[in-house]
Amino acid sequence: MTTQPTTPILSTRELRKSFLGVTAVNGATFDVPRNLITALIGPNGAGKTTVVSLISGQIKADSGQVTIDGADVSGWPAHRISQQGLMRTFQLSRELGGMTVLENLMVSARRQTGENLVNVFLRPGAVKKEEAALAARALEILNRYGLYHLRDSRAQALSGGQKKLLEISRAVIADPKILLLDEPMAGVNPALIEKIGEYIIDLRDGGMSILMIEHNLGIVEKICDNVVVLAEGRTLATGKMSELRENEDVVRAYLGEVINADNGR
Amino acid sequence: MSAFFLFFMTMVFYVIVFWIASLGLDLVWSRTGIPLFAYYLYVAVGAYLTGLFSLPHVPLQNGVGNLFGFNLPGLLALPLAAVVTGLFAMFVGAVFMRRLRTDYLAVVMVAVALVIWDFSQNDITLVSGNTGLTNIPLPLAGVLHININQWTYLYTGVAFVWALALWWIMKTVSNSPTGRVFRAIRDDSVVAATIGKNVYRYQILSMGIGGFYAAIAGGFLAQLATSWNPSSWAPFEVFNVFTMVIVGGVGSNLGMLVGAALLQVLFIQGPTYVASNYLHSPTFETLAAAAIGVLMWLSLWFRPQGAVPERLKSTAWYLGREPALQETINPDLTVEERA
Incomplete structure (x- = not known):
């Protein structure tokens, strides 16, 4: 429709x-x-x-x-x-303070094959491929919003302004x-x-x-x-x-x- | 020397069993953020069910009997009991997590475990009250014609194979996108819902997996003891498992092995052996058990990340499988990174 x-x-x-x-x-x-x-x-x-x-x-x-x-x-x-x-x-x-900045974005993506445990065990290849592609997309977004250098930091370590940008990136992905x-x-x-x-x-x-x-x-x-x-x-x-x-x-x-x-x- | 070897292998058995138990609690508590104080209830349910599935049915007579018995081989009874316990854990989770959060959920979980413990002492029709289940068969012992010592060595090996499989499964789950959703819920369940994750469903799933792990541990304990009754367990023993998780390192699968080994060797099995063979003083044993509380406290003060800290997954970890992608993301930044 x-x-x-x-x-x-x-x-x-x-x-x-x-x-x-x-x-x-x-x-x-x-x-x-x-x-x-x-x-x-x-x-x-x-x-x-x-x-x-x-x-x-x-x-x-x-x-x-x-x-x-x-x-x-x-x-x-x-x-x-x-x-x-x-x-x-x-x-x-x-x-999501205990996770890395990159993971904050990755977890936010829609319709992930690996969010179903059956797929995790029965279609590991598809999940792995999707994960790598998703990580690449997340890095592009982090790069766009000036957070690329922080990708592997715990999100709780970010400054107030960086957290605002992280929230926007997390929504955008x-x-x-x-x-x-x-x-x-x-x-x-x-x-x-x-x-x-x-x-x-x-x-x-x-x-x-x-x-x-x-x-x-x-x-x-x-x-x-x-x-x-x-x-x-x-x-x-x-x-x-x-x-x-x-x-x-x-x-x-x-x-x-x-x-x-x-x-x- | 043979007596020492038997003690040693029994201790190894306990280390393996509690590695399995702490892997399950770690998933539910450290990785999903559910304060599951009822965890030891699932250990007990797994033990009872393993017993019931492998024992014959004994009709109630003179206050002793069990509601049912399947007479299954012990090796089959164990995983079957774990599946049923997992479903039971999911049911408990579905009921209580519907409307309860954090502190209140924790309190209710303690209450649930206490009520069922009390029930198991007073109800004689289901699992014989305080008498409990006795003569739980040693799996394989009859078939292989081995004595209980030989069986203990053999079964330590069986437990180890189970533990390796369960470790691999836990590793796969926690490295997967599903494990990432669990961690998102732990960090902030409101955000997890905001980004489209069905928090309730994932919490129940986590509880189910945790219940399965607890039950495997419980089943092994019941089989080693060949009996299970209300004095074999207490809901408070969950704090030993919590200590293993904290000392080992929350969120770390190998840390759980370290935590389980540390507690069993230095604070539980080790002191029991020393007390009964050398010191002849039960005080030493009880003091060692009490010291577990001190250990938890010191660990939280001085090394909250535990012996083996949780490892964050780096960009390289995610991209490593597809190296070609690394170049396409941002060439200039990659150059800067290399500098």
Whole structure:
């Protein structure tokens, strides 16, 4: 089945989630268009990270619907949503610390013959071949993101910025249809922010669709094609950054003081 | 001298058996991250089943009897018991890992082992309560017409062949992409799910393999002792196996052999021999057993990676099989690497 290119790659409808009576997400409804970079912005506590976790299945929604590339994945466990073509990164990097950087990527690849023990013992040749090819692909990606020299290090030994890059590489090797990035530039130095921005644009140009949480509106304006504004767990507005700056609700909820401070960028 | 040789071979037998046991625990605990404190339960289940499969059925009479008995050859009863124990371990895993994580799972696992141990003491219909299973046949002994000493030498060899096969299997599993998924789950199960791995399924698989290894060890213990009852084992003995894993080196298949040998020779079988033949002091024996706790503690303080540390798989390890690929990845970087 092929879906129309105009349908969104990801959409949420009336997503709701409360934790012990505190409502975190209260009817979030938005679409993420194909082949574009969409920013998810909003004040602290707006429910951005919760929305990402609801979409990727780490947290189960109380109600609402999530659709990925036309398939309704509401209520699915995280690994099945991932297999549907969604990858995510975390606000605080979560590397597989005891494994090497190379293995962090290799383990993330899809549909590996050797992930079934029957194949490991009955088709060892096929598994070995696939492993070598996979290692080569992983090394290419590490090279692209400047992690090649760290390939044999334990992932826990990496610096904060390197871990951010590792998370992106780990998502990329799975070749997702939609990539969710939770603050990929938080706590990263300006030079690396610039680079990560370029990497994200490259991924879009390569055909990937991206939804990223980002607080720095300068970056949003520069690299994001589309913006979803979340406030109090609800979708406040969607559109281009330049349009949203004119939107009074958005300015009141989020941009108020930021808009002036950020004007220079 | 012959008495010493018998003691020596028996000790070697124990080293081999506990190498097998620690390989299984290492997979479940160190490589998959499941705090399986019920591990010794599977050793016991394997021992009981090996006994039941190789004994005839004894109907309950005067408080002694077993529910069933298959009268199978001992060499067949052992792997059969291990398969059934593996399935049992998977069932236990499927039930308790559905909703429990880490600390709570650990506590429940201890409880499960204790409850079943208690049950095995009080229930006489299944495996004769405290009397347990007796006269478990020595495999091959009847066929070859050998005495128990000769049998011990022979069976140490059989155990060694088993251990080599199980070592090879464990090595293959842990070097495979499946083993890599296990390690990903150990490091961060949330990330493992995020990258599309069915964490629950892999945890159950790991438990099943662990249960199989535990049962092989248990079956050997029961066959060597020709009996198995609630005083042959206690759930707490799992800490001896944990110590072997820690001292040997978590995640290291050969480390498990070192750990098992170190504990059996220096802290368990060795002191027993010295105590009964030279010192005539049971205190020495109990002190040696108590020293295992100190050993675990010192090992965690001063050498947490163990005697044989886990070896990381390098790029060369992954590419070594296809050398041509090395050149294609990044020629300029390869040059830089050579410099």
